[in-house]
Amino acid sequence: xxxxxxxLRTFKLTKDxxxxxxxxxxxxxxxxxxxxxxxxxxxxxxxxxxxxxxxDTKLLLNRFCLSTERLFSERDVTIGVYFFDSAEKxxxxxxxxxxxxxxxxYANGLFxxxxxxxxxxxxxxxxxxxxxxxDRSEHLISLNxxxxxxxxxxxxxxxxxxxxxxxxxxxxxxxxxxxxxxxSEEILLIRRQATSIERRLMDVRDRFVQAAATx
Numbered sequence: 001x002x003x004x005x006x007x008l009r010t011f012k013l014t015k016d017x018x019x020x021x022x023x024x025x026x027x028x029x030x031x032x033x034x035x036x037x038x039x040x041x042x043x044x045x046x047x048x049x050x051x052x053x054x055x056d057t058k059l060l061l062n063r064f065c066l067s068t069e070r071l072f073s074e075r076d077v078t079i080g081v082y083f084f085d086s087a088e089k090x091x092x093x094x095x096x097x098x099x100x101x102x103x104x105x106y107a108n109g110l111f112x113x114x115x116x117x118x119x120x121x122x123x124x125x126x127x128x129x130x131x132x133x134x135d136r137s138e139h140l141i142s143l144n145x146x147x148x149x150x151x152x153x154x155x156x157x158x159x160x161x162x163x164x165x166x167x168x169x170x171x172x173x174x175x176x177x178x179x180x181x182x183x184s185e186e187i188l189l190i191r192r193q194a195t196s197i198e199r200r201l202m203d204v205r206d207r208f209v210q211a212a213a214t215x
């Protein structure tokens with residue numbers, strides 16, 4: 001898990017990697033599994049291990065966010081996955097494909113010490129935090145991030161912690177462009193979906209180990 005977070009924090013696309021990634025569009029009509037392309041790039045030494053982990057993680061989590069968004073009947077919810085870097089007290093965007101660009105950029109690398117009330121982790125990494133109306137809420141998390149939420153036209157949100165083997169790794173954030181009363185059914189749905197993320201992340205790690213062993 002630490003390696004995934006490190007990848008998200010330090011990843012930079014070099015000119016050669018950009019050129020390699022541009023070839024994916026031309027190959028996609030013939031091959032459906034983009035993960036295989038990342039593996040090929042790694043084996044051909046276009047990318048290193050951190051880049052491989054980064055891109056494969058991004059791909060999986062983007063798909064996860066988009067498929068989970070479709071579970072909401074009104075299609076008014078966008079979803080982001082954010083990893084908590086406990087050493088630096090920062091958030092790193094795992095994936096948020098439908099979240100407005102402004103908030104995505106704001107959240108990536110965000111220093112979150114102001115969101116910690118007690119202990120070592122922010123409130124939204126410890127418990128579900130449903131905010132029905134960002135403009136009216138007096139909750140600490142809403143107050144801390146109101147300006148940038150409203151700038152991105154995000155009027156309500158609900159956070160759900162992500163754990164792996166009892167260890168905090170981050171949280172999922174559900175956003176809506178309208179004030180919204182988050183129902184217990186929706187929160188239960190997201191809790192169930194969140195459980196599958198840690199399994200997917202472990203799959204990424206396992207595939208990387210297998211790939212590295214074949215070099």
